[in-house]
Amino acid sequence: MEEFIRAIEDRATTTENGLSTDACKAVTIIYARGTNEAGNVGEVAGPPWFTVLRSSLTTAKVTVQGVDYSATIAGYLGGGDATGSAKMLSLINQAASKCPSTKIVLGGYSQGAQLVHNAAAKLTSAVTAQIAAVVVFGDPNNGKAVGSVSSSLVKSFCHTQDVVCSGSGGYTTHLTYNTDASAAGSFVVSTVGSV
Numbered sequence: 001m002e003e004f005i006r007a008i009e010d011r012a013t014t015t016e017n018g019l020s021t022d023a024c025k026a027v028t029i030i031y032a033r034g035t036n037e038a039g040n041v042g043e044v045a046g047p048p049w050f051t052v053l054r055s056s057l058t059t060a061k062v063t064v065q066g067v068d069y070s071a072t073i074a075g076y077l078g079g080g081d082a083t084g085s086a087k088m089l090s091l092i093n094q095a096a097s098k099c100p101s102t103k104i105v106l107g108g109y110s111q112g113a114q115l116v117h118n119a120a121a122k123l124t125s126a127v128t129a130q131i132a133a134v135v136v137f138g139d140p141n142n143g144k145a146v147g148s149v150s151s152s153l154v155k156s157f158c159h160t161q162d163v164v165c166s167g168s169g170g171y172t173t174h175l176t177y178n179t180d181a182s183a184a185g186s187f188v189v190s191t192v193g194s195v
Contacts, residue, residue, distance in 0.1 A: 019063065024063075027188075029064045033066065033108075044110075046066075067112070088118070089119040138164050
């Protein structure tokens with residue numbers, strides 16, 4: 001476990017604040033990083049996925065907003081940081097009200113996936129209708145519904161030997177979700193349609 005934490009802490013800080021800095025775009029991604037990742041989107045899964053989406057849909061059509069929360073082990077063990085879950089819910093609602101025609105995509109890695117589940121469970125039906133896709137990587141709640149979002153709009157990436165989402169294996173595999181960026185991007189492109 002200590003090796004896993006050190007590997008996460010050694011990664012570079014990555015931050016995305018598109019909801020507050022960009023004009024409304026066709027697609028708005030609200031993303032929560034994993035435990036001990038830096039910035040508000042981390043580095044393991046989110047940034048490679050954003051790169052694919054910005055390439056596929058164009059940067060002019062995609063904005064990303066990270067969830068700024070205390071991504072500690074305690075939060076993970078508690079089912080996802082409560083304050084972070086509330087912040088994610090607030091950001092989703094903000095995106096829906098500020099940009100009523102944007103297609104909202106929710107994403108999260110590890111504990112961030114827990115935040116996705118927690119926030120989605122509290123969405124109104126009107127805001128849920130604005131969710132175009134949900135993508136989770138290394139989800140501790142793997143296999144569980146994401147609020148009332150249709151399962152056809154949800155893609156979960158769980159590597160076989162990832163103890164966090166599969167219940168067996170180790171932590172090293174939990175750091176390999178960058179390899180799913182293309183598949184995650186293709187899934188979102190297929191669900192958002194022409195934008």
